[in-house]
Amino acid sequence: MTNQAEITVDTPDDERSKEVRSGRLKRFLENGTPYWFLSPYIIIFGTFGIFPVFFMIFLSFHTWNPVAGLGSMRFVGLENYALSLTDPRLWKTMWNTIAIAVMSGLAQHLVALPMAYLLISLGARARHWLSTAYFLPYVTSTVAVSMIFYIMYSPQSGIINQGLNLLANGTLTSWAFGWIGQFQPIGWLQENSLIRYSISFVVFWKYVGFNIVIYAAGLSTINQELYEAAKIDGASHMQRFRYVALPLLKPFIFFAVTLTIIGNMQLFDEPYVLTRGLQQATSNGMTISNYLYRIGWEWLDMGSAAAVSWILFVVIALFTGLYFWLFGRQGLGGNE
Incomplete structure (x- = not known):
């Protein structure tokens, strides 16, 4: 076949x-x-x-x-959230975070606004050099900056206490600064009453230049004829800044403050390094991000750490939403 x-x-x-x-x-x-x-x-x-x-x-x-x-x-269901919300350490670190965020953030913008106006008033060459100098701390490693300040804050050998000692014992300055000697050595990072201010100053020093650059960019977009018209009407430098520059800077202020709120509420690096990995942290020196890190990587309770992270997310969202509700319409250029 x-x-x-x-x-x-x-x-x-x-x-x-x-x-x-x-x-x-x-x-x-x-x-x-x-x-x-x-x-x-x-x-x-x-x-x-x-x-x-x-x-x-x-x-x-x-x-x-x-x-x-x-x-x-x-x-375990909602047990992690229930335990976290009833943990007094969570609310303590939350209050520390808010206090440091307000102190450092408010100072940043109160200094950055007039400094940016002063930079714009200078010549172009001086403005570019100074803008670069102010911006350098922002691009410098946070760990490096925090380590330098940790050395400066040293009670015995730090340059801050050494400088205060010179003022307290100096022939020409002892009459005004002699009282400082009775408080030496000052534990900038060891005393509960000072550690928030010490951390806030480091955060302020690192990020104020970033806000100066933002505001300087905003001021450079303002028509110079508006300043000239105000000057003809007899407005001083302060009045031109208040009535011409500030109203036109609202979108830039809104943007910069929003970044400050979000960034400062997540503050981790500066307090962590300044307190040497939380080994020397006092009760006022730990932010909620530091506490979250301790729960997850020291106590090895990742479930509770995840719950705390979402609580922090909700808090940041509430603060940002409140700021948008109060100032968003003006800041985004809407009608008042």
């Missing part, structure tokens, strides 16, 4: 279906080309951006010791 080769002949319907499939594939490849190029970013962002957010939500309803592996994860 002989095998006969089967010969298949494509019908017009088969050819048409092949053309349709080929056209669909071509359109898919053409339309998907941008997404193929974006796929590395999408994969990385999904892995390190989106997934951690949902995992943190999931984790906040569980207890988990990361050293024991995923098998130690146990569902």
